[in-house]
Amino acid sequence: MTRNPSILSHFSKGLIKNNPVFVQVLGMCPTLAVTTSVANGIGMGLATTFVVVMAAAVASTIDRFVPNQVRIPVYAVIIATFVTIADLYMQAYFPPLRTALGPYVPLIVVNCMIMGRIEAFATRNAFVPSLADAAGMGVGFTGALMLLGGVRELLGNGTLAGFVILGGWYRPMLIMVLPAGAFFALAILMAVFNRLQQGGELVLRRAA
Amino acid sequence: MEYIAILIVTVLVNNFVLYYFLGICPLIGVSKKLDAALSMGIAVTFVMTLTAAATWLIHRLVLEPFGLPFLEYVSYILVIASLVQLLEMFIKKAIPTLYKTLGIFLPLITTNCAILFVALFQAMRDYGFLEAVLFGFGSGVGFTLVIVLMAGIREQLELSDIPKPFRGAPVTLVVAGILALAFMGFTGLASA
Numbered sequence: 001m002t003r004n005p006s007i008l009s010h011f012s013k014g015l016i017k018n019n020p021v022f023v024q025v026l027g028m029c030p031t032l033a034v035t036t037s038v039a040n041g042i043g044m045g046l047a048t049t050f051v052v053v054m055a056a057a058v059a060s061t062i063d064r065f066v067p068n069q070v071r072i073p074v075y076a077v078i079i080a081t082f083v084t085i086a087d088l089y090m091q092a093y094f095p096p097l098r099t100a101l102g103p104y105v106p107l108i109v110v111n112c113m114i115m116g117r118i119e120a121f122a123t124r125n126a127f128v129p130s131l132a133d134a135a136g137m138g139v140g141f142t143g144a145l146m147l148l149g150g151v152r153e154l155l156g157n158g159t160l161a162g163f164v165i166l167g168g169w170y171r172p173m174l175i176m177v178l179p180a181g182a183f184f185a186l187a188i189l190m191a192v193f194n195r196l197q198q199g200g201e202l203v204l205r206r207a208a
Numbered sequence: 209m210e211y212i213a214i215l216i217v218t219v220l221v222n223n224f225v226l227y228y229f230l231g232i233c234p235l236i237g238v239s240k241k242l243d244a245a246l247s248m249g250i251a252v253t254f255v256m257t258l259t260a261a262a263t264w265l266i267h268r269l270v271l272e273p274f275g276l277p278f279l280e281y282v283s284y285i286l287v288i289a290s291l292v293q294l295l296e297m298f299i300k301k302a303i304p305t306l307y308k309t310l311g312i313f314l315p316l317i318t319t320n321c322a323i324l325f326v327a328l329f330q331a332m333r334d335y336g337f338l339e340a341v342l343f344g345f346g347s348g349v350g351f352t353l354v355i356v357l358m359a360g361i362r363e364q365l366e367l368s369d370i371p372k373p374f375r376g377a378p379v380t381l382v383v384a385g386i387l388a389l390a391f392m393g394f395t396g397l398a399s400a
Contacts (some may be wrong), residue, residue: 025377028232029321072318073289080282088278106281106328110321112233179227180392183385187378194373 007132014136020113021144021186022193027113031145032182033104038161041149043097045142047090047105049135051082052114056122056134063123075118076109083108113141151185152176211342216398218346225354226388230322235355236380238316245359246352253348255292255317256326260344262287263327264337284327292318322351358383 020026030048034040058078066074087105090098098105117137122130153159156176158166175181224230238248263284271277296314299307317323326347330340361383370379
């Protein structure tokens with residue numbers, strides 16, 4: 001392994017430039033399903049981060065011993081094991097959160113963002129860069145879920161993380177907490193993200 | 209009557225894509241062309257029906273009697289992965305023409321979250337065998353319906369002038385949102 005790109009750059013690319021939700025469009029099911037509030041978004045984001053980091057750590061260690069033909073089932077089982085651990089932990093210590101997230105906790109198993117990181121990075125890189133990459137993607141994912149959860153909670157309920165922000169004069173837009181609102185909110189956030197990136201490129205090109 | 213209710217609920221009222229947000233990745237990825245979307249839908253329906261049957265047997269005959277609920281996720285994902293692999297080999301040998309249409313979609317199905325959801329849901333709801341199979345089949349039909357509708361709309365969208373930041377995934381999500389609004393009209397049609 002060469003020293004550069006540095007550990008920090010492996011970590012930071014998942015935050016914005018290669019954000020799993022807004023840029024790679026991966027892990028859409030939990031992104032849309034659980035983001036009715038900021039708290040749910042954070043909970044799902046942290047659980048996913050735990051799973052992706054642990055699975056990447058194991059995958060980058062054992063990839064030499066896994067035959068190519070059976071790698072997908074092998075990694076699926078590793079991911080499923082860590083999801084089971086996360087699920088049991090949440091059931092024991094955060095029962096209300098586990099109830100709110102419902103069946104979407106076991107669905108972390110098939111979050112394509114996790115399998116994507118293992119396939120595209122962890123099996124091809126050493127232990128430490130794989131950890132940094134997985135952690136960056138996890139934090140980027142959590143951030144995106146928080147943002148989407150924030151927008152939907154604020155517009156759909158007038159609150160933010162449970163605190164009343166928009167007072168009695170505000171009539172909550174019920175649509176934002178319904179399934180249709182999830183699609184619209186994510187579409188608009190994604191378009192804003194695209195616009196900012198295109199704008200950024202434009203500025204860079206003008207400066208050059 | 210109960211069986212018909214399960215079908216109506218899974219296809220229209222609690223549609224997998226528009227109500228539970230399952231299978232969004234193939235919805236965005238494979239909904240550009242109508243015939244590809246239909247093939248994907250048929251492949252998913254096929255695997256879902258088989259998965260429902262297989263995981264029902266595992267849940268009832270292995271996990272429940274031996275008290276191993278914590279192995280649920282691991283065993284289901286293994287069953288799905290091997291089922292898809294088996295199916296691929298079988299179709300390749302037995303029906304080569306079908307393999308040509310479905311071939312590329314089969315490996316993708318393993319990571320389609322809708323399939324795992326079918327397995328988990330039939331266990332959670334304590335369905336009987338026939339109910340579980342119908343639930344799997346209906347969910348697949350619901351997925352096919354939405355992805356085909358989506359492909360039809362996207363073929364038209366190709367010709368329209370979309371603002372640049374909305375091109376690609378965002379506009380597909382807007383269409384999905386409008387479809388979800390339309391499907392809300394089915395609420396209360398039946399319950400399961």
